[in-house]
Amino acid sequence: MRHTISLLVENRFGVLSRISGLFSGRGYNIESLSVGETIDPEISNMTIVTSGDDQIIEQITKQLNKLIDVIKVVDMTELDHVEREMVLIKVAPRQEDKAEVLRIAEIFRGRIVDSSQRTYTIEVTGDEKKIEALIELLRPMGIKEFVRTGKIAIAREGVKK
Amino acid sequence: MKMTGAEIFLECLKREGVKHVFGYPGGVILNIFDLLYDDKDIQLILTRHEQGAVHAADGYARSTGKPGVVLVTSGPGATNTVTGIATASMDSIPLVVFSGQVPTMLIGNDAFQEADIVGISRPCTKYNFLAKDTKDLSRIIREAFHIATTGRPGPVLIDLPKDVTASKADFVWPEVKIRSYNPTYEGNKWMITQAAHMIAKSKKALIIAGGGVILSGGSKELKELAEFTEIPVTMTLMGLGSFPGTHRLSLGMPGMHGTYYANKAIQESDLLIAIGMRFDDRVTGKIDAFAPNAKIIHIDIDPTSIRKNVRVDVPIVGDVKRVLTVLNKVLKEDIKEQWTEVRRAWLKQIDIWKHERPMTYTYSDEVIKPQFVVEKIYELTKGDAIISTEVGQNQMWAAQFYKFDKPRMWLTSGGLGTMGYGFPAAIGAQIAHPNKLVIDIAGDGSIQMNIQELATAVINKLPVKVAILNNHYLGMVRQWQELFFNERYSYTHLEVIPDFVKVAEAYGAVGLRATKPSEVEPVLKEGFKIKKTVFMDFICDWKEKVFPMVPAGAPIDHMLFEEKSEKAEKKLKAVK
Ligand SMILES: Cc1ncc(C[n+]2csc(CCOP(=O)(O)OP(=O)(O)O)c2C)c(N)n1
Numbered sequence: 001m002r003h004t005i006s007l008l009v010e011n012r013f014g015v016l017s018r019i020s021g022l023f024s025g026r027g028y029n030i031e032s033l034s035v036g037e038t039i040d041p042e043i044s045n046m047t048i049v050t051s052g053d054d055q056i057i058e059q060i061t062k063q064l065n066k067l068i069d070v071i072k073v074v075d076m077t078e079l080d081h082v083e084r085e086m087v088l089i090k091v092a093p094r095q096e097d098k099a100e101v102l103r104i105a106e107i108f109r110g111r112i113v114d115s116s117q118r119t120y121t122i123e124v125t126g127d128e129k130k131i132e133a134l135i136e137l138l139r140p141m142g143i144k145e146f147v148r149t150g151k152i153a154i155a156r157e158g159v160k161k
Numbered sequence: 162m163k164m165t166g167a168e169i170f171l172e173c174l175k176r177e178g179v180k181h182v183f184g185y186p187g188g189v190i191l192n193i194f195d196l197l198y199d200d201k202d203i204q205l206i207l208t209r210h211e212q213g214a215v216h217a218a219d220g221y222a223r224s225t226g227k228p229g230v231v232l233v234t235s236g237p238g239a240t241n242t243v244t245g246i247a248t249a250s251m252d253s254i255p256l257v258v259f260s261g262q263v264p265t266m267l268i269g270n271d272a273f274q275e276a277d278i279v280g281i282s283r284p285c286t287k288y289n290f291l292a293k294d295t296k297d298l299s300r301i302i303r304e305a306f307h308i309a310t311t312g313r314p315g316p317v318l319i320d321l322p323k324d325v326t327a328s329k330a331d332f333v334w335p336e337v338k339i340r341s342y343n344p345t346y347e348g349n350k351w352m353i354t355q356a357a358h359m360i361a362k363s364k365k366a367l368i369i370a371g372g373g374v375i376l377s378g379g380s381k382e383l384k385e386l387a388e389f390t391e392i393p394v395t396m397t398l399m400g401l402g403s404f405p406g407t408h409r410l411s412l413g414m415p416g417m418h419g420t421y422y423a424n425k426a427i428q429e430s431d432l433l434i435a436i437g438m439r440f441d442d443r444v445t446g447k448i449d450a451f452a453p454n455a456k457i458i459h460i461d462i463d464p465t466s467i468r469k470n471v472r473v474d475v476p477i478v479g480d481v482k483r484v485l486t487v488l489n490k491v492l493k494e495d496i497k498e499q500w501t502e503v504r505r506a507w508l509k510q511i512d513i514w515k516h517e518r519p520m521t522y523t524y525s526d527e528v529i530k531p532q533f534v535v536e537k538i539y540e541l542t543k544g545d546a547i548i549s550t551e552v553g554q555n556q557m558w559a560a561q562f563y564k565f566d567k568p569r570m571w572l573t574s575g576g577l578g579t580m581g582y583g584f585p586a587a588i589g590a591q592i593a594h595p596n597k598l599v600i601d602i603a604g605d606g607s608i609q610m611n612i613q614e615l616a617t618a619v620i621n622k623l624p625v626k627v628a629i630l631n632n633h634y635l636g637m638v639r640q641w642q643e644l645f646f647n648e649r650y651s652y653t654h655l656e657v658i659p660d661f662v663k664v665a666e667a668y669g670a671v672g673l674r675a676t677k678p679s680e681v682e683p684v685l686k687e688g689f690k691i692k693k694t695v696f697m698d699f700i701c702d703w704k705e706k707v708f709p710m711v712p713a714g715a716p717i718d719h720m721l722f723e724e725k726s727e728k729a730e731k732k733l734k735a736v737k
Contacts, residue, residue, distance in 0.1 A: 010341060018283060025284050055468065062465040068288045068308065071341040
């Protein structure tokens with residue numbers, strides 16, 4: 001099963017390689033990873049999407065906790081939480097599909113962040129399902145490339161699952 | 162007061178109580194070596210290879226419980242430490258390794274003798290640092306000693322760029338505060354009570370004690386638990402000495418080359434109490450068939466050890482000594498069982514197994530059996546020597562036939578299985594215990610991996626003894642080839658073996674040799690009497706194999722024994 005794990009880590013030299021090294025060294029897979037600063041500039045947040053059975057996920061969270069630079073590990077999958085991801089999609093539609101591309105972008109609350117004679121670049125945020133649905137709809141229109149940020153997640157206040 | 166980085170380094174080591182540093186010099190670390198030249202408090206032991214320095218520091222640490230300290234130069238000096246660091250890491254041994262580094266300005270430029278040792282050592286250290294600024298140096302060193310010696314111990318490396326050792330800063334000595342590092346020492350009381358009730362209910366309980374018992378200093382508490390509740394104890398390779406090997410409740414070592422009765426007891430047990438051990442595959446054999454009838458209580462300071470390999474019914478994270486102290490108290494005060502009654506049948510069964518298949522070998526008076534040498538060493542030292550080993554058959558025979566009654570007398574590379582460990586480790590132990598008898602039980606292959614340390618032993622006048630069980634083969638690998646590869650001895654015959662007596666003499670040590678069983682005892686006696694470094698070359702039966710043996714991946718009660726080869730063949734087929 002897939003799990004979204006959120007980490008608070010010391011914002012220190014080498015911390016990213018300690019975490020990625022843990023995953024590669026022990027054969028766990030990383031589906032996505034995103035890193036950013038938190039309200040405290042000495043602390044970074046990492047969101048890692050990984051998969052495995054219960055025993056593997058238990059090991060992953062324990063192993064992460066054991067790393068000296070890791071302050072806190074939360075398996076978001078066990079909490080009520082909000083997940084978001086952003087994607088930038090560059091489409092090169094045929095003349096007759098252009099209107100359809102714009103319509104789809106609008107339905108998904110996307111923004112056109114760049115356009116040229118032949119291409120549109122669309123920015124969309126949402127949960128994974130939404131992003132995948134968008135990509136599927138645009139695929140026949142001629143996607144040239146897309147770039148995804150990887151997931152970030154935050155717990156909801158006050159409710160327990 | 163302003164001090165140079167090198168002065169700060171030395172001051173920190175003194176405050177940490179360091180007396181001995183094992184090392185090897187080179188360009189970028191000279192600022193520190195220059196200060197050590199006339200320092201009165203700290204002695205540098207110059208080894209002949211950086212790997213030797215790390216193993217020596219490791220032997221020092223295992224035999225004393227204090228952290229071992231290493232000092233080497235950048236580039237090749239640093240990379241040569243990796244095997245030693247990985248060895249210590251696998252066995253949770255506290256080390257602080259200082260490596261020189263090129264000046265900070267040059268880092269990343271592929272400068273002369275630059276190696277990214279922080280990157281290289283990351284997966285085999287508990288933690289590592291690059292000291293970038295002299296003003297941080299004392300804090301880093303203090304944190305390094307703290308991390309290495311607390312929680313589950315392990316090696317820590319500090320990379321010291323040359324300019325950091327040369328520049329000046331004020332000396333500070335801040336308290337260690339690492340918000341993200343808080344090992345759990347106290348076990349959960351509710352879990353401990355659960356464990357106590359399970360122990361009371363069980364009929365066929367068995368303790369498996371590992372290296373964690375020794376690291377936490379919990380041998381006394383373990384003995385109390387076993388004696389009080391009448392539970393037999395088996396000790397893993399790393400746990401030998403955590404419980405007296407001569408005790409009536411001792412079952413010796415379990416696993417691949419463990420005793421018949423330990424493995425039988427595991428498979429029949431209804432409750433395993435695993436203490437400071439991590440269910441290595443050499444202990445469990447085929448994991449699905451391991452201890453099929455047992456509930457498992459697992460006590461370990463490292464939460465990742467628990468439920469990594471086997472299912473656990475009662476997990477207790479904490480320091481072994483403290484957890485056992487509480488557990489013993491609960492058992493004595495709250496649960497007043499008639500323990501002798503409860504265990505009578507179980508201990509009787511174990512006694513039957515002990516008689517069915519005792520740990521033995523077939524003695525010969527024509528050719529020296531390696532087990533005989535180990536037995537004689539045990540007899541002559543009355544179990545009171547520090548024993549290190551190399552890796553292979555020599556290591557297993559030492560584990561099987563030397564009985565350890567006290568902790569910290571047994572130095573062996575368990576997790577990594579590093580050939581070349583034993584001799585430098587013995588040197589480190591002898592530095593720490595100048596008046597003790599320290600013996601490396603070696604193979605002719607392994608001893609050649611760090612034989613250059615003869616110079617270190619001789620120069621420091623260390624009376625280390627090396628007993629080489631010389632079989633002219635990489636014996637353990639040859640054994641696997643004989644049993645599992647149709648006797649195709651691919652590259653395991655060593656063909657050219659140096660004359661170890663002459664090698665010893667060439668270095669200024671003493672060399673002795675025994676070629677017949679009758680010579681074994683006289684050679685050992687003479688070797689032990691001489692107050693010098695001694696190599697004792699025992700020309701052994703090269704065909705001898707380590708038994709019992711559980712083939713890799715088989716259940717641990719599917720054991721091969723010393724038998725006429727035909728029978729062994731059949732048995733092997735059945736097991737496969
Ligand atoms: C550094 C290293 N290389 C290879 C091995 C694989 N290995 C395990 S046992 C062994 C043979 C050891 O031979 P020897 O030292 O002569 O001991 P014996 O088994 O004959 O007692 C080898 C090559 C190892 N453990 N360590």
